[in-house]
Amino acid sequence: MKRITIFLLSLWLANVASAAASSQRILARYQSLRPAAKDLGMYRLDWADSLDVALKRAAKEKRPVCLIIIHAKYGDIASGHC
């Protein structure tokens, strides 16, 4: 009986260790697929949600505006799904 208990316990521990390893592997894969800071340059820019917001802020902060005009019916350049 004791042997069976030890056997089952070792099986359970192996399962826990393997699950933990699996979790570490998934998190490592997530990290490797997550774009690095060097690839996220778009998000180093000071984005405004709309031209109206940008113009109000520009007047207040005495700063210039870079307006990207897309001749299309759709396009979310801030998210990249354009």
Next chain:
Amino acid sequence: MLAQLQPYIVTSWHGHRNDADIPAAVKTVWGWKFQPSRGGFQQRQSNVDLALLNSDGIVVHTFDAAHHEQYGRGGIQQFTVRELNRAAPFLGLGKAPAKERPVKLPTLGGQRGIRVLVSLRDDRMIAYRAPVVEVVPMAKADWKPLAWPDKARTVKASALKSWLSQIYPPGVMDRTNPQTKVVYAIKSTTGDLKLTPIAAADGKRQAILRGVVRLTDEGPDDFSFQGIVEAVLTYKKGEATPQSLRGYFDGLYPRNDRQHRDIRWLPLQAAFESIPD
């Protein structure tokens, strides 16, 4: 180019020439862009323009984002830097490079959600490799399919559609409605995922979500692609709602190659993370 853009407040606008409410700055830019060509020579134009406005909202400089002579590797970027440098003195900007801002990814202003970072590994079109970052709000009910599993159970991919449906590449011209010019959205996410509880080494409760998901867009031809989804979820003791989610999608996207009348299978990958951290 990013260095030259640091002093600016950056924004975008999209629309057509017959739209009702075209902003004054856009009217100015399009007035110049679409004026009759001199001497009958029409320059090559793209559908994207950059306009640089001073703090009073006056257009100081504008240029086509993909100037006709500047196609090719690095050409557009060099051209943009040159044009930004040309305009700098007229906007009171010095020659010294501005301090680089830290990366600030989109959030939901403190509301809970999932951030999806999508990358298409296109070896031919470098521009398409720029990551897409979307944030999807998640109410308490949206987390329910991922509630703590006392034992392994199946989660339908359709129950996670709100955020899985953000997995599609940017700028896919051939997946656009030819009439409306609007990108076909992902209409269904299908597949069975297994949510399995695990005992983590530090005593926290964790579960692993794993399975294959197929995404089908709303185009008329049942266009779809699929990939593996794996995620690690953590739960506070005694709580069923996940505390955090980190995971990925690893799949292949069939892209039409019109030139070679073939399909190119491109790696389409995404990282998911719950926000706020």
